[in-house]
Amino acid sequence: MEVTDVNIRLACDRICLPAVSENEVQKLFTPGEDIPTCAGFMRGHGTYTEGEDLKASVAGVKEQVNKLISIKPLKSRYNGEIGDVVVGRVVEVQQKRWKIDTNARLESVLLLSSVNLPGGELRRRSSEDEKMMRKYLQEGDLISAEVMNVYQDGALSLHTRSLKYGKLSQGVLVKVFPSLIMRRKNHFHSLPNGAAVILGNNGFVWICPASGLEHQEDSGSAGGFIQDLEKEVPKADREVIARLKNCILALANSKMMLYDTSIIYAYEESMKFTVTELLLPDVMVDVANLTQHRLHLDIAE
Amino acid sequence: MAGLQLLSEYGLRVDGRRPNELRQIRCKMGVFSQPDGSAYLEQGNTKVLAAVYGPHEVRLNRSKTHHDRAYINCQFSMAVFSTSERKRRPRGDRKSQEMDMNLNQIFESAIRTELYPRSRIDIYLEVLQADGSNFSACVNAATLALIDAGIPLKDYVCSCTSTLAPSQGGAPPTPMVDVNHVEETLGGPGLSMSTLPRLDSVVHLELSGTRLHLSHIDPVAEKAATGAADIMAVLDKAVRGHVAQCLHAREVSGQGADA
Numbered sequence: 001m002e003v004t005d006v007n008i009r010l011a012c013d014r015i016c017l018p019a020v021s022e023n024e025v026q027k028l029f030t031p032g033e034d035i036p037t038c039a040g041f042m043r044g045h046g047t048y049t050e051g052e053d054l055k056a057s058v059a060g061v062k063e064q065v066n067k068l069i070s071i072k073p074l075k076s077r078y079n080g081e082i083g084d085v086v087v088g089r090v091v092e093v094q095q096k097r098w099k100i101d102t103n104a105r106l107e108s109v110l111l112l113s114s115v116n117l118p119g120g121e122l123r124r125r126s127s128e129d130e131k132m133m134r135k136y137l138q139e140g141d142l143i144s145a146e147v148m149n150v151y152q153d154g155a156l157s158l159h160t161r162s163l164k165y166g167k168l169s170q171g172v173l174v175k176v177f178p179s180l181i182m183r184r185k186n187h188f189h190s191l192p193n194g195a196a197v198i199l200g201n202n203g204f205v206w207i208c209p210a211s212g213l214e215h216q217e218d219s220g221s222a223g224g225f226i227q228d229l230e231k232e233v234p235k236a237d238r239e240v241i242a243r244l245k246n247c248i249l250a251l252a253n254s255k256m257m258l259y260d261t262s263i264i265y266a267y268e269e270s271m272k273f274t275v276t277e278l279l280l281p282d283v284m285v286d287v288a289n290l291t292q293h294r295l296h297l298d299i300a301e
Numbered sequence: 302m303a304g305l306q307l308l309s310e311y312g313l314r315v316d317g318r319r320p321n322e323l324r325q326i327r328c329k330m331g332v333f334s335q336p337d338g339s340a341y342l343e344q345g346n347t348k349v350l351a352a353v354y355g356p357h358e359v360r361l362n363r364s365k366t367h368h369d370r371a372y373i374n375c376q377f378s379m380a381v382f383s384t385s386e387r388k389r390r391p392r393g394d395r396k397s398q399e400m401d402m403n404l405n406q407i408f409e410s411a412i413r414t415e416l417y418p419r420s421r422i423d424i425y426l427e428v429l430q431a432d433g434s435n436f437s438a439c440v441n442a443a444t445l446a447l448i449d450a451g452i453p454l455k456d457y458v459c460s461c462t463s464t465l466a467p468s469q470g471g472a473p474p475t476p477m478v479d480v481n482h483v484e485e486t487l488g489g490p491g492l493s494m495s496t497l498p499r500l501d502s503v504v505h506l507e508l509s510g511t512r513l514h515l516s517h518i519d520p521v522a523e524k525a526a527t528g529a530a531d532i533m534a535v536l537d538k539a540v541r542g543h544v545a546q547c548l549h550a551r552e553v554s555g556q557g558a559d560a
Contacts, residue, residue: 028541028544028545028548030448030457030537030540030541031448031453031454031455031456031457032454032455032456032457032497032498032499032500033499046453048413048453048455050455050500055455055456055499057413057453057454057455058448058451058452058453058454059448059540059541059544060451060544061548073451074449074451074544074547074548075337075338075449075450075451076450076451076452077337077355077356077357077451101358105355105356105357105358105417105420106358106419106420107358153418153419154417154418180551253334254550255547255550255551256550256551256553257551292550292553295553296553
């Protein structure tokens with residue numbers, strides 16, 4: 001039996017991000033610091049008023065839109081906005097809704113009336129449907145959905161009313177910080193190397209073989225709830241997916257933004273390493289640097 | 302041989318510091334990727350790890366939520382190898398429970414909990430090496446971890462200890478800042494103060510060890526408050542460096558998207 005090499009590293013040899021002098025970044029505020037403002041300001045997220053002054057409450061960059069001043073922290077839990085695509089896991093089945101975990105500060109809600117029933121008919125949900133809820137989505141299932149509404153306490157209300165949303169079957173889930181996902185028009189990407197990627201705004205990234213996403217779109221009548229777990233994914237596809245996962249983790253480690261171009265470049269730059277080598281920290285930093293370099297060249301053009 | 306003196310005749314303490322000198326502080330934010338926020342802090346030889354989870358939904362015990370603000374849960378634990386003798390109970394004993402309660406109160410007044418109704422924020426602290434001022438180091442580490450997690454705070458929560466060296470040769474007793482383990486065990490009062498330095502308010506004050514005379518409280522407390530303000534300067538610099546580093550990486554990669 002073959003034994004793979006075990007890799008042990010010392011903590012003092014850890015690769016850190018290169019240090020940057022603070023003068024290069026302006027408008028950096030830390031909690032409790034006064035924000036110089038003009039009259040008539042409106043305070044946004046990350047700030048609070050103490051008497052007459054406006055103070056920061058998180059460590060981050062100041063964003064000013066006309067009179068609205070807000071501070072954006074580096075990392076935080078996902079704050080949903082209407083229209084975002086999210087990937088979530090079902091944690092509870094309640095009476096007329098499912099509770100979904102989306103890495104936000106409260107669990108999101110998927111109402112029974114917001115899903116497409118199998119059969120695709122538009123009808124009122126009866127008590128029969130309520131009893132059959134567990135047949136559609138159980139605890140532990142992974143779904144892709146869109147944010148329909150934000151409740152007052154911050155909980156999100158999701159819907160899967162389009163054919164591209166629904167239960168996700170075979171693939172890999174990668175969890176990164178929500179602030180690393182760039183807001184784009186399209187979050188479903190079919191990459192040229194044979195895999196498909198869903199970049200959820202909440203930091204959950206789903207990678208699956210390209211045939212998986214197509215299949216979902218074809219089974220229109222089923223409303224996206226069919227999970228084809230029998231189909232076998234070929235080894236070449238699996239390698240592509242594993243490599244993509246390691247590339248995404250390498251980019252996230254160096255705090256780089258994730259979007260289709262950066263993922264494709266990282267994938268191409270990683271071809272000179274084997275898939276398992278991509279798990280080593282120095283290789284991850286290497287891949288991230290090469291991707292950064294290539295993106296830099298793109299801007300220069 | 303004379304016994305170990307807290308303050309020698311040259312004005313030096315047992316570890317060679319002056320009475321108003323803090324120990325060297327080294328810290329790093331974002332050491333773990335699993336928790337929402339994490340930090341590692343060293344104050345001299347005292348080493349503390351802090352991890353923050355949240356705000357997140359309360360799973361099992363729905364009764365432990367407030368409808369209008371977040372529920373804060375702190376857990377203080379000392380590693381079994383942190384003291385000179387192997388410690389039997391890392392958490393759950395009386396002293397730790399009291400520290401948990403104190404930490405809860407401190408952070409409830411510092412975190413802007415009204416923004417997160419029905420959620421829960423968990424703060425876990427682990428002392429890896431205990432060399433005096435353990436509680437203060439924990440508070441400082443927890444502040445860094447909370448900032449790392451992006452949880453809004455009213456201000457930094459900085460904590461510092463101070464003690465009083467007995468009077469020698471007719472001189473008035475000198476207050477000393479940032480006690481270490483030797484000074485703690487030699488006797489004498491130990492005042493631990495946690496403040497919000499920029500807002501100039503005290504959130505926690507604790508006296509341990511022997512009693513302190515009323516006339517001595519003011520100088521000792523003032524020493525601790527200035528110590529806390531100095532610690533804040535160190536923590537602020539570390540936070541700024543960390544944020545600048547991460548923003549730099551993100552800016553370079555983010556520019557490619559708009560092209």
